[in-house]
Amino acid sequence: MHNFITYYLGSGFWGSLVSSVLPLVYIMPYALVTMWLELKISAHMQDRLGPMRTGKWHGWAQPLADVTKLLQKEDIIPTAADKVLYLLAPALVFVGSYAAYAAIPFSPAYIGSDINLGIFYIVAVSALVVLGILMAGWSSNNKWSLLGAMRTAAQLVSYEIPSSLAILAVVMVVGSFNLNDVCAAQSGWFWNWFVFGKFPFLFITFIIYFIASLAETNRAPFDIPEAESELVAGYHTEYSGMRFAFFYLAEYANMFVVAAVASVLFFGGWNSPFGAYLSGPVWGAFWLISKGMVLVFIQIWLRWTLPRFRVDQLMYLSWKILTPFALINIFAVGLWVVLRG
Amino acid sequence: MAELRTEEMVLNMGPQHPSTHGVLRVELVVDGEVVVDAVPHIGYLHRCFEKHAESLNYQQIVPYCDRMDYLASMNNDHAYVLGVERLLNIQVPERVEYIRVIMAELQRIASHLVAIGTYGLDIGAFTPFLYCFRDREMILDLFETTCGARLLYNYMWPGGLSHDLPPGFIEKTKAFIKHFRPTIKELNDLLSFNEIFVKRTADVGVLPADIAVNYAASGPMLRGSGVKWDLRKDEPYSVYHKFDWDVIVGAGEVGTLGDCWDRYMVRVREMEQSLRIIEQALDTLPEGDVQAAIPKRIRPPVGEVYVRSETPRGELGYYIISDGGQKPFRVKGRAPSFVNLSLLPEISRGYLIADMIAIIGSIDIVLGDSDR
Numbered sequence: 219m220h221n222f223i224t225y226y227l228g229s230g231f232w233g234s235l236v237s238s239v240l241p242l243v244y245i246m247p248y249a250l251v252t253m254w255l256e257l258k259i260s261a262h263m264q265d266r267l268g269p270m271r272t273g274k275w276h277g278w279a280q281p282l283a284d285v286t287k288l289l290q291k292e293d294i295i296p297t298a299a300d301k302v303l304y305l306l307a308p309a310l311v312f313v314g315s316y317a318a319y320a321a322i323p324f325s326p327a328y329i330g331s332d333i334n335l336g337i338f339y340i341v342a343v344s345a346l347v348v349l350g351i352l353m354a355g356w357s358s359n360n361k362w363s364l365l366g367a368m369r370t371a372a373q374l375v376s377y378e379i380p381s382s383l384a385i386l387a388v389v390m391v392v393g394s395f396n397l398n399d400v401c402a403a404q405s406g407w408f409w410n411w412f413v414f415g416k417f418p419f420l421f422i423t424f425i426i427y428f429i430a431s432l433a434e435t436n437r438a439p440f441d442i443p444e445a446e447s448e449l450v451a452g453y454h455t456e457y458s459g460m461r462f463a464f465f466y467l468a469e470y471a472n473m474f475v476v477a478a479v480a481s482v483l484f485f486g487g488w489n490s491p492f493g494a495y496l497s498g499p500v501w502g503a504f505w506l507i508s509k510g511m512v513l514v515f516i517q518i519w520l521r522w523t524l525p526r527f528r529v530d531q532l533m534y535l536s537w538k539i540l541t542p543f544a545l546i547n548i549f550a551v552g553l554w555v556v557l558r559g
Numbered sequence: 560m561a562e563l564r565t566e567e568m569v570l571n572m573g574p575q576h577p578s579t580h581g582v583l584r585v586e587l588v589v590d591g592e593v594v595v596d597a598v599p600h601i602g603y604l605h606r607c608f609e610k611h612a613e614s615l616n617y618q619q620i621v622p623y624c625d626r627m628d629y630l631a632s633m634n635n636d637h638a639y640v641l642g643v644e645r646l647l648n649i650q651v652p653e654r655v656e657y658i659r660v661i662m663a664e665l666q667r668i669a670s671h672l673v674a675i676g677t678y679g680l681d682i683g684a685f686t687p688f689l690y691c692f693r694d695r696e697m698i699l700d701l702f703e704t705t706c707g708a709r710l711l712y713n714y715m716w717p718g719g720l721s722h723d724l725p726p727g728f729i730e731k732t733k734a735f736i737k738h739f740r741p742t743i744k745e746l747n748d749l750l751s752f753n754e755i756f757v758k759r760t761a762d763v764g765v766l767p768a769d770i771a772v773n774y775a776a777s778g779p780m781l782r783g784s785g786v787k788w789d790l791r792k793d794e795p796y797s798v799y800h801k802f803d804w805d806v807i808v809g810a811g812e813v814g815t816l817g818d819c820w821d822r823y824m825v826r827v828r829e830m831e832q833s834l835r836i837i838e839q840a841l842d843t844l845p846e847g848d849v850q851a852a853i854p855k856r857i858r859p860p861v862g863e864v865y866v867r868s869e870t871p872r873g874e875l876g877y878y879i880i881s882d883g884g885q886k887p888f889r890v891k892g893r894a895p896s897f898v899n900l901s902l903l904p905e906i907s908r909g910y911l912i913a914d915m916i917a918i919i920g921s922i923d924i925v926l927g928d929s930d931r
Contacts, residue, residue, distance in 0.1 A: 264689035361570050365592065365912070439683065439755055525755045526683025528913045529592060 237330055241319040249470040252514060253281040259515070260522045291459035296359060299456065303357035307350050308457065308464035314346030315471040322478045323397045325488045325502030336397040337385055340479060341378070344434065347472065348374045354465075355453035366452025369529055373433055373440065376536040381430035383544035387423045387551040388412060388483045401487030408491035413484040419550050424484040426544050428513075431476035433532070435469065437517050439524040440532060477513035478506065485509045567595055570912075574603050578681045578916050581926035585903070587915065594915055597907045599900055601929050608931040612890035617643050617717055617857040620890065625711040627892060628928035630673050633666035633702075634870035636715040641796055642866035642877045643717040646859035654847035655719050656797045661732070661840045662702075662714065663797075664833040668739070669698040670871035671826040671833075674923040678823055679750050681920040682759050687750040694742055697735050704728065718853040729841050736834050743830060751827055760823060761814030764906045764918035768817065771902070778873025779829065780899045780922060783809040783822030790869040802839045804832045819921035826871075826923070858885055872896055872923055896922075896929035 226233075254269075257280060261268025273279025295304060318340045320330035333339060348371055355367020389395055391412070392403045404411050412420040433440040454465045481487060486509075488502030496505075527535070570587040573579040582603035588596040608627060612620050624639045625632040637659055644651060676691030699709045704725050706714040714721050750756055766776070768784040781788055789806040791799040807828040809821030859881040867876035873895030882888040899922050907918050 260685070264686050265693050266689065361568065441683070522686050523749075524684065525679065525750070525753060525759060527755060528759055528911060530911065531758055 238320070241316060241330065245316065245319065245467075245471050248474060249467050250281040250285070252470050252473070253284070253466075254278060255515075256518050257281075259518050263519075263522045285463060288459055288463040293459045293461065294456070296456050298359040300357035300359065303353045304456075305461075307354035307357060308461045308468075309350075310353065311347050311350030312464045312468045312471070314343055314350060315468045315475055317343040317346070318475045319471075321397060322475070322506075323401055323482060323487055324506050325499045326398075326401075327499035328503065329398060332396070332398060335395045337389065337400070337479070337483075338395050340475065341382055341385065344472070344475065345374075345378065347468065351453050354457070358453070358456040360456050363453050363455045366455070370436065370453060372529075373436075373532060373536075376533060377430045377433040377440075377540075380426050380536060380540035380544040381434060383541070383548050384423045384427035384430065385479075385483065387420065387544075387548050390548070390551055390555055391420070397482050397487070400482055401489060404486040405489050407493045408486065411484065411486040411489075419547055419554065420484065422543070422547055423551070424480065426540055426547065427480060427483070428516075430536075430540060431480065432517060432520065433536070435472045435476055435517070437469075437473065437521055439520065439527050441521070441526060473514050473517055474510055477510040477517070480513055481506060481509035565590070572915070578677075579919060580677065580924055583900075583919070583924065583926055585915070585919070587912070589912060592911045592913070594907055594910055594912060597904050597915065599903050601897070601900065601926065604926045604930040606927075606931065608892060609890055612887060614886060616885050617859070617887060620887070621716060622711065622713045625713060626927060627894065627931055628870060628872065628875070628896070628925045629710060630925050631666050631670040631871045632711050633662045633714065634670075634868065635875065636712070637663050637797070638866055638868035638870070638875050639877050640715045640717045641868065642864050642879050643857065643859070645864050645866060646862060646879060646881055647717070647854065647857065648860075649718055649852055649854070651718055651852045652847040652849065653798070653845045655849050655852070657840050657844050658720060658724060658849065659715055660797050660799060660802075661837055661844075662705075664836045664840075665698050665701060665732070667833050667871045668830050669695045671830050672698075674826055674871070675746070675750075675823065678917075678920040678923075679756075681916045682756055684750055684753070684756065687746060690742065690746065690749070694739055697738070701728065701732060701735065704731070716853055717857060719851065720849045723849045729844070732837065732841060736838060740831075740834065743827065746827065751824060757813050757820060759913075760818065760820040760917055760921070762818050763814075763910060763914045764819045764921060765815045766817040766822075766902065766906050770905060771817070774902050774905070775898050776873070776902055777898065778869065778871065778895050779822050779825040780873060780902070782807060783825045783921075784817035785809050785811070785821075790867060790874060794867070796866075796868055798840075799836075801843075802836045804835045807832060819917050822921045822923075856885065858883065867893070870895060872925065872928060873899060892931055894928045894931060896924040896926070897931075900924050900929055 254277070258268045258276065269277025269280035271277055272283050295301060321333060321336040321339045323329040323336075351370045351374075352367050355363040355370070358364075388400060392400050394400065408414065413424045414421075454462055457465065488506045490497040490501055490505055567588050567590050570589050571584065572587055573584040574582040579585065584600040584603070586598040586600060587594055606626070608623055611623055615623070621636055621639060624635040627635050672691040672695040676688035679685075679687040679691075702712060703709050705728060706712050706722050708714075766780070766784050768786050771781050771784045771786060777788070785808050787806050787808050790796070792806050807825050809816060809825055811817070811821060812824070813820050861881060861883045863878070863880040865876060865878045867874050874893070875895055876893035878889070878891040878893070879887050880889040903919065903922065907915055910918065
């Protein structure tokens with residue numbers, strides 16, 4: 219039973235429909251909660267309180283208010299913009315991050331689609347985001363947007379290499395692209411997780427993956443595509459209202475995708491840290507989401523601590539540091555698998 | 560393959576850009592992301608200070624001086640009142656000069672905190688900005704207890720001060736100094752020596768000492784290039800000669816001498832020196848009446864005077880001509896931001912757009928100051 223929905227509803231029309239709509243039901247609340255968390259976490263890191271009034275209790279309703287405001291805003295399309303691409307871009311960006319949820323194994327009993335090439339699929343659909351951003355920047359017909367989009371394309375394409383190589387190292391160890399298999403390979407107590415050295419080198423792999431994933435989600439210190447102090451707002455300078463909100467939503471959705479992938483690959487996914495205790499389908503979802511949120515917290519933490527890289531330094535980091543390390547790492551892991559396996 | 564045809568692009572940065580520090584417009588000619596040329600356009604904040612000054616009494620000009628460099632109002636007033644006093648040829652009580660120095664140095668710290676915080680913001684570090692503003696708030700609180708205002712004080716008057724220090728000021732200032740010293744260290748840990756920050760600012764916007772001197776740069780801009788020139792030391796006014804402190808110059812610690820990091824670091828270290836001056840001034844503060852020498856009506860004899868002082872941004876000069884009447888015939892301000900900004904094209908060619916931001920931030924301009 220890999221997907222309780224298709225188990226009960228069958229894999230016909232209704233089962234597929236519910237399976238594919240379900241992520242929408244939890245991505246929205248998740249994004250709102252994370253926005254609120256980011257507001258509050260950044261505030262407390264900076265000796266502030268953050269929102270305190272909206273919704274009475276610690277401003278819990280602030281993201282709701284923000285989204286409502288964005289919904290009401292005028293949807294401006296610049297006259298010089300390429301309309302078709304301009305309208306399509308936010309949807310494409312969001313679809314890229316949304317589609318990735320299909321292959322994330324939330325619990326032993328829930329994965330949107332238990333395909334054999336799960337991780338490969340996630341890497342592939344995430345690449346749609348690049349296209350969307352490039353479209354947004356180009357079609358806005360704004361110089362800042364164009365610069366932002368060019369930077370993004372270069373950045374995302376560069377960082378997909380170290381991150382894919384890092385993912386490949388885990389795949390080699392497990393011998394499967396299926397994320398449920400990756401989880402199953404790490405069952406038992408938490409020292410069986412890949413990151414804690416059941417296999418050597420995988421800790422380094424995690425570091426490489428995490429840095430690259432920060433760059434892929436455009437988060438600081440790699441938030442160069444939207445560097446507000448340089449490029450005003452980068453590729454989404456011209457966007458307003460709900461279309462802007464889609465970029466925002468996609469960013470948060472993407473943050474969790476990379477965090478969830480990292481927890482599946484390196485932190486045991488839905489496995490309980492305590493072996494057979496507190497495990498099972500419901501606890502599995504709890505563990506995966508908690509692990510993901512811890513990593514999301516680290517992303518937020520880094521964002522509010524570090525300054526931003528410059529474009530060329532970013533490329534240097536990817537091509538001259540991360541990629542060679544990832545290659546050496548993959549060679550070492552391969553050697554280890556061959557000798558021990 | 561036929562060679563690709565490439566074009567340069569003209570990019571308008573500002574006047575509504577998040578990091579041009581006000582309403583500065585820079586016309587950038589870029590080749591990809593490389594800056595080929597940068598032309599600053601100013602004047603968006605021109606408020607006719609000099610013309611206003613011709614139709615106001617000498618005392619009435621002080622609030623206008625406040626509004627020139629609105630981040631360093633105390634320092635602006637300081638230079639102006641010194642000029643008027645020199646025209647009038649009056650001596651002010653020593654207590655007045657001490658308090659002026661204390662205020663000017665507190666203001667210098669407050670101004671540098673803004674410069675440092677927003678510089679971090681330019682480079683992408685958000686958090687140090689709020690730490691800086693938290694500490695700046697404390698200084699503004701001190702000013703508020705003294706004269707009621709938090710930004711534009713009208714505190715220094717020709718011949719004296721608007722108010723004496725309030726009770727408890729010395730203790731509060733000492734408490735602030737005690738709080739502030741460790742936070743400079745915190746700032747250095749968080750920002751100044753941060754690997755990414757150093758990478759972004761070292762070897763960027765290098766300003767050689769000879770060019771800096773040729774352009775008449777001053778303040779941290781000049782000292783960042785290693786030139787030891789500080790009017791408080793080289794041409795002491797008020798009571799600066801009585802205190803023991805050092806002029807900070809850049810040394811090219813992490814990159815080339817005169818890069819953005821050097822200019823930034825001069826500001827950080829100057830704050831420590833300002834603390835030293837304030838401490839000494841507080842310990843030796845003489846008693847006296849701060850309003851004893853204030854003239855009821857100011858009618859300076861015919862003549863002219865040029866006074867200059869070291870503001871946080873550099874050398875601020877006032878050229879005041881008196882025709883013997885109640886109003887000055889002419890007041891000319893020599894603004895440090897204006898002169899320092901003229902160096903922008905010189906030091907930004909060949910760097911990336913991202914470096915442009917770092918360079919503009921390191922000049923630390925206040926558009927109110929450069930446009931007047």
